Amino acid sequence: AVKFMKNDADNPHINYLLCPxxxxxxxxxxxxxxxxxxxxxxxxxxxxxxRQDPKVAPKSGPAIYERLGAHQKRFAWIEFNRHGIVLGPIAREVFKEVESFLGACRLIDSPxxxxxxxxxxxx
Structure with a gap:
C-alpha cells in the first residue's frame, strides 16, 4: 500500500492535501x-x-546562491510567511524582483x- 502524508497546502485549490x-x-x-x-x-x-517560509530552511536560499557558478546571480528575501510566493498579495513584489533581475542581466528591457x-x- 502507498503511504501518504498530510500536506498543509498553502494553495489547496492547486495542491494535493495528501502526498505520497x-x-x-x-x-x-x-x-x-x-x-x-x-x-x-x-x-x-x-x-x-x-523570509518566514515554513517549508524551506532559512539557510537554503543563501546556500544555493553561494554555490552557483553563475557570474550574474542574485538572492533576495521576500517578506512573506508562506511557501507560495507567486500567488496572492505578495506576487507583485516577486514579479518586480524578477523583472528587475531580467533587466539587470539585459534579458529584457528595464521598465x-x-x-x-x-x-x-x-x-
Missing part, C-alpha cells in the same frame, strides 16, 4: 543531484525565498528602457 511519501524521497534525490551541480550553472540565476522606447515610437 515516495514523492518526498524523489524530491530529496533531485535536490541532492542538483546541489552537486550548482557550480556548473553558468547562466543568470535568481534565487527568491520567503525605464521600455517606457523610453514606447515614447519614441509615439512621436
Amino acid at each position: 511519501v515516495s514523492s518526498f524521497v524523489q524530491v530529496k534525490k533531485l535536490m541532492r543531484s542538483v546541489g552537486r551541480r550548482l557550480a556548473d550553472i553558468q547562466i543568470p540565476a535568481l534565487i527568491l525565498q520567503g 525605464k528602457q521600455r517606457n523610453a522606447r514606447i515614447g519614441q515610437a509615439q512621436k
